Amino acid sequence: MQNIIQDLRYAIRILLKNPGFTAVAVLTLAIGIGANTAIFSVVHAVLLRPLPIEEPDRVVHVWESWRGEGTAPVAWPKFVAWREQSRSFESIAGCNWGDGFSLTGADKPEIIAGRTISPGFFSVLKIQPITGRTFVPDDAKAGAPPVTIIGHDLWRNRFSSDPNIVGRIIQLSHKTYTVVGVLPAEFRMANKAQVFVPKIEEAELLTEREDHSDQVVARLRPGATLRQAEAELNTIAARLADDHPNTDKNWQVKLVPLREQTAGGLQSTLWTLFGAVAFVLLIACANVANLLLARSAVRRKEIAIRAALGAARWRVIRQLVTESLVLAALGGALAVLLAHGLITVVQITRPDLEAVNAWHVSMLTPLRLDYSVLGFAMLLSLVAGVLFGLAPALAASRISLEETLKESARGTSQGPGHSSFRRFLIVAEVALALMLLTGAGLMLRSFWKLAQVKPGFDAANVLTVPIHPPQAKYSDRNRRIQFFNDLCERLRKLPGVEEVGGNVYLPLAGGNSQLSTKVHGRPPLPEGQNSPNYRVVTPNYFRSMGIPLLQGRDFTERDTTNSTLAVIVNEAFARSVFPNENPLGQRLGIGDGWWRDGDHLPREIVGVVANVRDGSLDNAPAPELFIPHSQSLWDFGLNLVLRTQVKPETLVRPVRETIWAMDKDQAIGDIKTMERVIAESVAPQKFNAGLLSGFAVLALLLAAIGIYGVLAYSVSQRTRELGLRMALGAQRSDILRLVIRQGTALAIIGIAFGLGGAFALTRVMRALLFEVEPGDPLTFVTVSLLLLAAALLACWLPARRAARVHPMAALRYE
């Protein structure tokens, strides 16, 4: 123990005596460990940390699956059948994809996120309210008095933690609800739901077997496995298919563990980033190892004296490794501060990482420096300390006293083993940096290509305003339509507004619905054509968005329930369904609620519009149908889009005032420009490309510093040789060439290995790339040249110093 303390004390003294070396090593390690810790905090939050519910491993998502391929939302009658017939689950519950409830009663109406759930929902998640009760089956019966359970935040912020909240009446979307319970503070869903209401099982709901629009979660009975439960539900599904062949045939069931569902498509992104950041740490370790090797050469005499005084080899190693560990501990401490900053940056730039798959039943995944993350940072520091410290310590401890004394007459120099290990480290650093640069290059190319994609509309000068008139207040369809018509008219009159329209789902903002469709009087459409995207829009929507009308006409106020039912299709639909025909005048049967004699009422195609990238910029436009809002039977809110002649942001206030002038209780969603909607839709790709590029730049810098360090050291060690060469006739250019050749040779070998590694590793990135192949030659060539240029620059400085060597001074001439 005494020895360890002595080692520690000596290590600290040595490091304090060399503040430059200590600062560079600690900073390098802090960058490597800090970046790793930050990314680990994301990986831990999203992929590793147990979900904040009891026995989360027993909770599964239950999906329907068309012929066993992929997953699809559940039709409520199927859920009811599973609930009644399955034995594998302790509890099972359905819920929708989330609601926005407008909470009125205070000064300004506020939209509160919520969910409509079946009574068993909280039993599945094993969540007990802190006060009151959860839902009971009677709450979901038709005609039951409306009740709600509210979240802890809402209770605290809006109701001042009222202890008598249970039984209190509140207004949600102009409907009166009684609060029956408050949820605990720890229960925080990803969609930030603070209001829960029961899904009323009306008779109509139980017949909608084709309406696949809900989610189901279930808790496995103790001992039941996911496979058993899936098999049981598939048996039930087969039975249902026999009973309802028209609607249930070909539908199977798929179970996904809650954790897997929460992580969603983020796994490959996160592991890629984690891999990338691990490379940064390896490069940092290689750099510090190189620094230590250089220092151990300087300390040969000290080590020789220690050996002469009787220090065993392991004792010397222990002393040197102790120094490495002290360095690593300092680096680790600084890294935690750095990680804290990085996590804040991630929280600001990627809020979705804390609310992964918010539309699913998923919990918030807060990013924070908890004990696990701090433990990881500590472990990483320890591993790094041994990793970069051991090899130099082993090498340094291998010296012979006799040789060292002999050498001292001619000045210090290193054995061939030392320098070849240092060269190996540089080659490895360059190879790792190249792999990272290639990954980042591919992501940047991919993002650039994505940014070049034309969305199909003109996003400049467009303001979007989400409005959901409460069903309770606007239960009369005509009143709701009139509200929107009047509102559009008023908004159009605002100075600076050119045109106003509306769509249920904004392009690129998420949200979709598809409806089964057929061409009237023809056999059913093949798969891929028979369920196009379904959009409800107002007149002038296309003009407001700058979507070209290719054929026919736009909707007008004359399209009402009394006129011919109209539909506008997009080019993709027209081309695929009517390849050699004029689509105008064709009639479509769409499952949008207009039925007669058990069949869809036909809608006439009155126009064809250009394609729009609706779901995401990286997906080709899908076939789409547009229905006039005035002919829609369903209660939809709308996203109004205002084309403006002025900066759209300047209209936010007048728009709000116009809406509240019409209805002071109308809640308004998040008003954004269309450009921001696009930017948010590509934010994940931008973040990935940005972060990976950041890591790659770090790697490039560290590798360049590594090359510089090795060459600078080599030059200082070779002063005698370089001076001699000059004394024997070498010109400055000869010396420059000599040193640069030495550095670039290492870089080129590293690049060659790196290219091989990158070629193999970038394959796993395929899913993250858009219109760029993992083996994209342009990226490979560009990053190789970039790295070579950085290496040349890193060689240049020591080379220039070498060329300035004064021959006689170098030879210690008198």
Next chain:
Amino acid sequence: MIRLRQIKKSFQDKSGVNEVLRGIDLEVTEGEFVSVMGPSGAGKSLLLSILGMYDSTWQGEYYFLDQTIHRLNPKQRAELNKRYIGFVFQQFHLLDDLTVAENLEMPLSYRAIRKSEREALVADMLDRIGMVARKNVYPSRLSGGLQQLVAVARAIITRPRLLLADEPTGNLHSEQGRQIMELFQKLNREGTTIIQVTHSEFNAGYGNRVLHILDGQIEEPEKSTRDRTTEEQQAK
């Protein structure tokens, strides 16, 4: 061949300006073998360094062959050094990582000489110094005398007209020293001008002129002991 007029060199240190060379006047004609002697710190090696054009920060006039050295820039001086001057160091300064043959080839590689010609010159030199069998040996495996032999060979492989040697036998025992001195003498007879710095009266005797430097100045030139003896014998 060499004419120095009032060469001065000083260093600035903590105690102030330290004048090391204080107005050196010197003439060396082609074919001479000059030995420079003097106590440590007298400026002998510095003078050699200036003569070799390795040092360019001095005052005075230096004429070498038909060139006015003090008017040339460092690059032009380096070019002259490369063409006309060879240098032998006390510490040999062979490169440890290069073999004997490679050490010999190095100065040639800095001159525009084809590879085949370089190889021929190296082979010839190895033959001359009797080290053909050891051409692939690393310097550390050679005795001090052989190392200095290689160093001298390396200095003369470019056929310099002036050979400068800074205590070439300082690290050798007497027999090895004698061999090197005889080699110098032979080179001198073949036409190479030699200026050596030495502490040894005996070695200085191999030359035909001895200069004494004291406190940065040259004492009156004197004939070497051997020349004096020869003259005395002739007089008898």
